[in-house]
Amino acid sequence: MTGIRSISRRRFLGTGALGSAAALTTRGLEQVLAAEAHRQGKHVILLWLAGGASQLETWDPKPGRPTGGPFQAISTNVPGIQISELMPRMARHLQHTAIIRSLNTKDGDHGGASRLMHLGRRDEPTVKFPDLGAIIARELGRTDSQVPDYVSFYTATEGRGTSLGQSGFLGARYNAMSLTQEQLPANLRRLEQISEIDHRARGELRDTLSDQFMRGRESAAAASQREAYQRVPGLMASEKLFDPSGEPLSMRALYGETLFGQQTLVARRLVEAGVPFVKVSRAWWDSHGQNFETHLELVSELDQVLDALLTDLQQRGLLERTLVITLSEFGRTPAINASLGRDHFATVWSCSLSGCGILGGSVYGKSDDDGNDVAESPVAAGELFATIFQAMGIDHRKEYALGARPVPLTNPGSEPIKAVLA
Amino acid sequence: MVSRVIIGCLLCTCALFQVGPSRAQELSTTVLPDPELTIGAAIDQLIGERLARAGLEPAPLAGELNLLRRTTLDLAGRIPTAREAREYLESNAPDKRRELIEQLLGSPEFVAHQVNLLDALLMQSRRSSLRDYLERAVTENRSWDRMFREMIVGEPGDGEQSGAIQFLRSRISDIDRLTNDVSVIFFGVNISCAQCHDHPLVHDWTQDHFFGMKAFFYRSFENGGFVGEREYGELEYKTVAGESRKAGLMFLSGSRLPESEVAEPSEDQRKQEKAQLEELKKQKQPPPTASYSRKARLVDVGLESENATYFARAIVNRIWQRLIGRGLVHPVDQLHRGNPASHPELLDWLARDLMHHGYDLRRLIGGIVSSDTYARSGIWESASRPPAELHAVAILRPLLPQQYAASLALAAFDPEQLNSPDAPKKIQARVQFSRGFADWFELPGDEFQVGSEESLLLSNSDRAARELFADGNETLVARLRACSDIASAVDLAGWNVLNRPLADAERRILTEYLQQRQDRLAEGYRQMVWAMMTSAECRFNY
Amino acid sequence: MSKVVKDLQRREIFFCITRDLENHQLFAGASDGRVYRVIPECEPPVFLGMDGHRGYVTGVICARGCVISAAFDGALIWWDPVECKPLRKVPAHARWIRGLALSPDESWFASVGDDMVCRIWDTESGLLRRELTGHAPRTPQHFPSMLFAVAIAADGQQLATADKVGKINVWEVSSGAVLRSIQAETMYTWDPKQRIHSIGGVRSLCFSPDGRQLLAGGMGQVGNIDHLEGKSRMEQYDLERGDLIHAFEGELKGLVEKLVWHPQGQVIGMGGDHGGFVQIYDLSSRAIVQQEKTAAHIHDFVSNDAVSRYYAACHGRIAILE
Structure with missing residues (x-):
């Protein structure tokens, strides 16, 4: 119904610019360009723990409390910070990591909460907001990129409907390249009937015809179509990135043999090749029964995957340019139910941020002794998103113009948490 | 009852805009060109x-x-x-453009296309569809005000609630959204705006405007999937200052509609009503209609001279x-x-x-x-x-999904098939066939961008190759292969895909492309057709 | 048999319970790391907590005048049941201990833990006599496995252990050899599609008095593994042939946490999902002749001498059933 206008990368780069007034109102072009350059080559890997991982069995253990459950807390390589004993390997990476222990997001329903934690704000009836991945893709993606801007894995079927990305008013250009059951994104592989040379020649013929047609005409939409076709060979070449068998066995073993491990390894391959945003969803954590057995499985896996990813990124010199996030739609109740489960809980829960732009070894916010309420510094979804943008060098106050309405990246009043930013 | 979302919006207080009554008066005082002129003139x-x-x-x-x-x-x-x-x-008719327009406006294809467009506007890809209703309404060329009334109040005799009322029925579970959708679609006013407080141009908009509009729908409810309306019930909301206030009926123009007080039902009456509704639910019957209908009043007031x-x-x-x-x-939901x-x-x-x-x-x-x-x-x-x-x-306008799909389907079709008297039928069948892949394409918004999903799909998907670029029966590619030489094949492709004779430069480029593929000419034709069908020219209305 | 006659509500979750035959008192292991000495007949009932473990207490036995407990901290503790003081603490497993079983002559007992080892201990000296290893530490899907259950036959010659993926090993105690391996795969649900993790496992084992049969309890395949919503399940095996004789599928959902062969020939099983249940199996007619719901999930139970009364360790309570 309404479209999106903003100062775009395309305009800086001089392709397909439409002469309408730039909607980015608050900052000078020079500053923006500087920030633009600054952001080049940055990435986000979101490990989306769908269904709601328990803060008590991960980042905010309460050993010895009636709500604490059976797992102990262990010390980490940062004095004074303890995490669950289920994460012994992660305990060696706290110098790169900030833990937020005081998310209070108020929505304990999978659907609504998942949308909230993807969008950083509530849905509004008539605005289709872009999700974190789409915004990062738009802000950090490069026009001349040979790889996708936004890749999303979600293999389990539970919760997939509410966790799939949306580019919203940013448009299809920023849709996630989405992988569900299949190991490869759709339509990356050339059909056998056409040779590689003809495939390329055909694309060039298309461009030539289109360029002739566009003489004397002007349209940002047509420019985006040209770009979409020009990206085809690059995207097809990125097919190999999705195949982890190209990695040494030792590397594959480091990430573990599980699907989540192998997909996270692919995520690293993708960011290394320049993809700005990769979401690897690990579903389904909704442990209403047997919370501890479930977390013994899933946190053990997460621990190995996080350890592998952070180690690997660091060894490749990518960690300082890559932000690794673990996030769910909510946490789990401190109360342990009769099925030894924990239920949905959005009042006080945790997430982690590691790497790019983050003040390592920091803990922000505090839950009370039994984890029932925020004791210090509550954090809402918008503040978390503002923090993520800030860590990536993106001004969270930047506005897109949706018709006549300016829409900032995060809702007004959402300030980044300076205490966890480097 | 009051939605957190909307209240949230208004609390952070956007200065929304004023659609004041003065606007309506402006219309009568402005000197407009002669009403007798044709629209075009x-x-x-x-x-x-x-x-x-x-x-x-x-x-x-x-x-x-x-x-x-x-x-x-x-x-x-x-x-x-x-x-x-x-x-x-080739036609030498002096008035051929006017004739073309008249012929198209009278065609069944016009009805089908209008139905597509209106369904997209009104139902916004909801699961339920207004198509059956729209087909009737557009075929009869029902007036837009009548359609509005039928969508809000229902068509007479539609006890099943299967017709126009689906518009309301599909939204009845969320009155806030319904209120805003009605305002946007029928009045061009988006009242959900939550973050306009920095906008320098807009005037104050009070919560009364939103809740005044919402009050028209507040007595409507869902029962067993049907829409009902009560004759009582007052909407209350909290003002920015935290004070509770009753929302009376108020149209977007600011005109308030007086109503006589209605007593709230007693506990017993409520129980009775509940039991009755449960029974109707069981019998899969719609609830009884209200003898005094607020939503009908919205239609009345919305179509009154000034508000209209x-x-x-x-x-x-x-x-x-x-x-x-x-x-x-521009944008179309910002009429203020x-x-x-x-x-x-x-x-x-x-x-x-x-x-x-x-x-x-x-x-x-x-x-x-x-x-x-x-x-x-x-x-x-x-x-x-x-x-x-x-x-x-x-x-330059991007084609709508159905337009692009139908155009591709026709472009890929053997033109010889359309030289027979039953050509209109075959065209219709092709358009029908194209519905199967219209969802490959995104419904364009104001500043639409084509994504790589589309380019990858048309480049590499097996289905696209089979349905659009194939070389079998009744395909353009097969017809090109049957051409006596490359030159005539190129010309034919130009007419079929781009609907025009090719320019010399284009002819040269394409001929050269094909000549380089003499050893695999069929494949060359497929590639040429692909390049034309994915070109900007074919993707846009220019 | 399944009427709750007394319901002692507590904050703790009770995982295990045993009875001191001489003094008519109960010992129950709880989620707060304590072993409680419970005298239910007193008014109000006495709950005397004994501190020593760090972690859920999941096994408790009375033997040779001592109480011996095991917990998720991997430790075994010998207690003086009168003074309520620890006598000895032994680090027994590298991971959680899931349960204990006492030999008929009380001279030794077995512990099982998530390090996937069954260890045999001398009751009096506390010395390790033997280690039984034969359960895979990882599930076929590469997740940590768990060793949930252990039982000892009436002659003290055979011992059975069972794990998360439904593998049951029957061991010869004297040699440590595996006499038989059984795969009770129905009791392990791996969800490869919807949620990509698992639930279940064999949670209880019980030999027939003659040692020729083995019963295994758990739950059947689960649709939605977020919940304990599989049908309760008990499988009866012929140990000589290794065949499944019959699988008893209960109408009630949840895990069968404990199985006891009643002297009169019937088998009693208890467990639950959110709520608890009591089931009585008639093996000759292959029927579950009684299945009743109780208020809360039952993790363990023990009977009185006359086998007319049962004390159940439940979520948030000790329940007495008759």
């Missing part, structure tokens, strides 16, 4: 005046075949066939946007004084004309496509292109 006069003021000479009219394609896409939802294009070009200008302007603006590429008020129309007199003239002619949308559409403004070329030769809103030059 009025448009050209008012667009021309502004161009003259800007010292701009508009682009020349587009070529005949360009216009044929543009008009066919807009009225029939598809490209013309090669044969239609040739015949149009919002209603008329909103649909005029939408249709203008669709056919011209940019709303007279802070966001003036590019051509206020034109909007008012067209709105008045629509009201005076019984809200006849077909007449309006026919009028707009008959104007020279519609018929301008999209090519601007000199250095600086004038701003789009001056309409000096045609705006």
Whole structure:
């Protein structure tokens, strides 16, 4: 119904610019360009723990409390910070990591909460907001990129409907390249009937015809179509990135043999090749029964995957340019139910941020002794998103113009948490 | 009952805009061109005046075949066939453009395309569909005000609630959204705005406007999937200051509608009502209708003389946007004084004309496509292109999913098949077939961008290759192969896909491409057809 | 048999319970790391907590005048039941201990833990006599496995252990050899599609008095593994042939946490999902002759001498059933 206008990368780069007034109102072009350059080559890997991982069995253990459950807390390589004993390997990476222990997001329903934690704000009836991945893709993606801007894995079927990305008013250009059951994104592989040379020649013929047609005409939409076709060979070449068998066995073993491990390894391959945003969803954590057995499985896996990813990124010199996030739609109740489960809980829960732009070894916010309420510094979804943008060098106050309405990246009043930013 | 979302919005207080009553009066005091002018003439006069003021000479009219394609896409939802294009070009009829428009407006394809467009506007890809209703309504050319009434109040005799009322029925579980959808779709006013407080141009909008509109629907409810309406119930909301307030009926213009007090039912009456509703639910029957209906009052007040200008302007603006590429008020859901129309007199003239002619949308559409403004070329030769809103030059418009799908399906079809008397039937069948892949494409918004999903799909998907670029029975590729030489094949492809003779340069490029593939000419033809069908020319209405 | 006659509600979750035959008192292991000495007949009932473990207490036995407990902290503790003081603490497993079983002559007992080892201990000296290893530490899907259950036959010659993926090993105690391996795969649900993790496992084992049969309890395949919503399940095996004799599928959902062969020939099983259940199996007619719901999930139970009364360790309570 309404479209999106903003100062775009395309305009800086001089392709397909439409002469309408730039909607980015608050900052000078020079500053923006500087920030633009600054952001080049940055990435986000979101490990989306769908269904709601328990803060008590991960980042905010309460050993010895009636709500604490059976797992102990262990010390980490940062004095004074303890995490669950289920994460012994992660305990060696706290110098790169900030833990937020005081998310209070108020929505304990999978659907609504998942949308909230993807969008950083509530849905509004008539605005289709872009999700974190789409915004990062738009802000950090490069026009001349040979790889996708936004890749999303979600293999389990539970919760997939509410966790799939949306580019919203940013448009299809920023849709996630989405992988569900299949190991490869759709339509990356050339059909056998056409040779590689003809495939390329055909694309060039298309461009030539289109360029002739566009003489004397002007349209940002047509420019985006040209770009979409020009990206085809690059995207097809990125097919190999999705195949982890190209990695040494030792590397594959480091990430573990599980699907989540192998997909996270692919995520690293993708960011290394320049993809700005990769979401690897690990579903389904909704442990209403047997919370501890479930977390013994899933946190053990997460621990190995996080350890592998952070180690690997660091060894490749990518960690300082890559932000690794673990996030769910909510946490789990401190109360342990009769099925030894924990239920949905959005009042006080945790997430982690590691790497790019983050003040390592920091803990922000505090839950009370039994984890029932925020004791210090509550954090809402918008503040978390503002923090993520800030860590990536993106001004969270930047506005897109949706018709006549300016829409900032995060809702007004959402300030980044300076205490966890480097 | 009060939605957190909307309250949240209004608490952070956006200064929304005022759609004050004065706007309606402006219409009667502004000097508008003669109401007796044709729509086309009025448009050209008012667009021309502004161009003259800007010292701009508009682009020349587009070529005949360009216009044929543009008009066919807009009225029939598809490209013309090669044969239609040739015949149009060859025709010497002095009035062939007017005849074309009339013929298209009277065709079943116009109805089908209108149904697609209206369904997309009204149902916004909801699961339920208004298609059955819209098909009846558009075939009969029902007036837009009547359709509005039928969608809000229901058609007489539709006890099953299977017709127009689906519009309301599909939204009944969320009254806030319903309120806003009705405001946006029928009145061009988006009242969900939550973050406009920094906007320098807009005036204050009180919570009364939103809740005044919401009050019209507040007594409507869902029972067993059906829509019912009570005769009691008052909407209360909290003001910014935290005070509780009753929301009376108030239209967007600010006019308040008095109502007599209604006593709240007793506990017993409520129980009785509940039991009755449960019983109806079991029997899968709709609840009884209210003898006094608030939503019916919205229709009445919305169509009252002064208020009706919002209603008329909103649909005029939408249709203008669709056919011209940019709303007279842009964006189309921002009809308010802070966001003036590019051509206020034109909007008012067209709105008045629509009201005076019984809200006849077909007449309006026919009028707009008959104007020279519609018929301008999209090519601007000199250095600086004038701003789009001056309409000096045609705006390139991305095809809607169904338009692109239907056009691809026809472009890929063997043109010989359409030389028979049953060509219209075959065209219809192709268009029908194309519905199966219309969802490959995104519904374009104002600043639409094509994503790589589309380019990858058309490049590499097996299904696209099979259904659009195949070399079998009744395909263009097979017909090209049957051509005596490359030159005639190239020409045929040009007519079939691009609906025009090719320029020399194009002919040269394509011939060369094919000559390099003499050893695999069939494959060469497929590639050429692919390149044409994925080209910007084929993807857009120009 | 399944009427709750007394319901002692507490904050703790009770995982295990045993009875001191001489003194008519109960010992129950709880989620707060304590072993409680419980005298239910007192008014109000006495709950005397004994501190020593760190972690859920999941096994408790009375033997040779001592109480011996095991917990998720991997430790075994010998207690003086009168003074309520720890006598000895032994680090027994590298991971959680899931349960204990006492030999008929009380001279030794077995512990099982998530290090997937069954260890045999001398009751009096506390010395390790033997280690039984034969359960895979990882599930076929590469997740940590768990060793949930252990039982000892009436002659003290055979011992059975069972794990998360439904593998049951029957061991010869004297040699440590595996006499038989059984795969009770129905009791392990791996969800490869919807949620990509698992639930279940064999949670209880019980030999027939003659040692020729083995019963295994758990739950059947689960649709939605977020919940304990599989049908309760008990499988009866012929140990000589290794065949499944019959699988008893209960109408009630949840895990069968404990199985006891009643002297009169019937088998009693208890467990639950959110709520608890009591089931009585008639093996000769292959029928579940009684299945009743109780208020809360039952993790363990023990009977009185006359086998007319049962004390159940439940979520948030000790329940007495008759």
